[in-house]
Amino acid sequence: MDRGPAHHAAMSTNHEISMTQTVLVLGANGRLGRAAVLAFAAAGWQVRAQVRRAVRAPLPAGVQLLQCDALDLPTLTAAGQGVQVVVNALSPDYTQWATLLPPITAATLALARATGATLMLPGNVYNFGNRLPAVLAEDTPFAATHPKAAQRIALEAALAQAAQADGVRSIVVRAGDFLGDAGTWMDLAMGKGLARGRFTQMGPADLPHAWAWLPDLAQTFVRVAGLVAGPVQAHRARLPAHAVLHFAGHTLTGAQLQQAFEAALGRPLQAASFPWPLLRLGTPFSPMLRALFEMRYLWQRPHQLDGSRLQALLGTLPHTPLDAVVRQCIAGLSAPPGRPVPA
Numbered sequence: 001m002d003r004g005p006a007h008h009a010a011m012s013t014n015h016e017i018s019m020t021q022t023v024l025v026l027g028a029n030g031r032l033g034r035a036a037v038l039a040f041a042a043a044g045w046q047v048r049a050q051v052r053r054a055v056r057a058p059l060p061a062g063v064q065l066l067q068c069d070a071l072d073l074p075t076l077t078a079a080g081q082g083v084q085v086v087v088n089a090l091s092p093d094y095t096q097w098a099t100l101l102p103p104i105t106a107a108t109l110a111l112a113r114a115t116g117a118t119l120m121l122p123g124n125v126y127n128f129g130n131r132l133p134a135v136l137a138e139d140t141p142f143a144a145t146h147p148k149a150a151q152r153i154a155l156e157a158a159l160a161q162a163a164q165a166d167g168v169r170s171i172v173v174r175a176g177d178f179l180g181d182a183g184t185w186m187d188l189a190m191g192k193g194l195a196r197g198r199f200t201q202m203g204p205a206d207l208p209h210a211w212a213w214l215p216d217l218a219q220t221f222v223r224v225a226g227l228v229a230g231p232v233q234a235h236r237a238r239l240p241a242h243a244v245l246h247f248a249g250h251t252l253t254g255a256q257l258q259q260a261f262e263a264a265l266g267r268p269l270q271a272a273s274f275p276w277p278l279l280r281l282g283t284p285f286s287p288m289l290r291a292l293f294e295m296r297y298l299w300q301r302p303h304q305l306d307g308s309r310l311q312a313l314l315g316t317l318p319h320t321p322l323d324a325v326v327r328q329c330i331a332g333l334s335a336p337p338g339r340p341v342p343a
């Protein structure tokens with residue numbers, strides 16, 4: 001059906017406008033940062049990618065690389081001109097959030113203020129504390145029951161406060177544990193013994209746990225960003241100045257994950273238990289082991305993210321089927337360390 005010249009004119013105008021959509025990704029060498037760069041670039045956005053060091057894997061053609069410190073505001077502000085969205089994919093040393101998160105938060109807010117861009121942040125489930133309920137919705141109360149919960153609550157409160165005080169727009173997309181790159185629970189623990197026919201369970205095998213397949217989460221960032229930077233400005237009205245959206249991703253028990261790996265590999269795997277007691281022994285000597293042990297509760301309490309608000313906003317959400325996720329995890333587990341999972 002020919003929809004007529006008016007339709008084609010509108011399409012080309014939309015196309016032209018969408019060609020000017022520009023995002024600045026902070027922490028482009030990171031897990032979510034890299035996935036976001038790839039997803040925004042694939043969707044036709046102009047992408048500016050901040051890194052502190054050399055890029056760990058080639059970036060798509062057209063991505064502008066910005067090598068500077070994440071706190072270098074003059075450089076970032078200059079690079080942020082004309083940018084509609086800034087993705088804060090920075091994640092400082094896990095043992096030093098108390099000192100490193102506040103300046104990063106302040107810098108990203110200052111950047112959003114100076115450029116007028118909407119700030120997007122991948123939130124996590126720490127905010128709900130160690131007695132978190134089984135289903136986590138956007139209105140589930142936060143509970144600062146441990147330091148990292150308090151630090152993430154403060155981070156998001158700063159975004160909410162900046163929205164209220166100065167109209168700095170921000171969107172938190174909250175997700176479960178990342179899957180689909182190096183340095184996740186999958187490659188560090190659960191899938192480490194696959195070659196020896198073992199699959200490591202982090203806690204009771206029947207306990208649901210929230211996961212985010214990075215390419216799906218990154219595409220969701222692009223879709224949400226399109227609402228605030230796209231030609232259809234009416235969508236903007238559907239999001240408050242500070243919005244929180246939950247990305248459901250994959251809710252899986254350890255047993256379901258193990259079965260999916262067995263199916264993909266075509267052989268049974270022996271379940272092993274993660275050596276939490278051993279890790280605990282190291283906690284007096286290692287701040288990292290202490291920090292990891294503090295998060296053990298996420299493997300002892302069932303939890304999932306209720307993604308209905310995001311679904312109502314976007315319609316169908318990016319959701320790679322579990323068998324494809326697992327196949328790509330297996331490919332990634334045999335890739336050189338630090339390299340992204342092959343797409």
Ligand SMILES: NC(=O)c1ccc[n+]([C@@H]2O[C@H](COP(=O)([O-])OP(=O)(O)OC[C@H]3O[C@@H](n4cnc5c(N)ncnc54)[C@H](OP(=O)(O)O)[C@@H]3O)[C@@H](O)[C@H]2O)c1
Binds near residue numbers: 029032052092
């Ligand atoms: N990992 C998860 O399972 C998960 C789940 C939900 C939400 N999140 C959240 O998603 C965000 C990104 O997490 P991620 O796992 O993708 O991060 P990541 O890969 O651990 O790190 C992202 C980047 O942060 C940069 N960085 C580290 N320390 C820094 C510092 N002191 N100053 C400036 N930049 C620094 C690094 O840049 P260089 O490479 O340049 O050193 C790194 O590439 C975080 O807010 C995290 O809490 C993570």
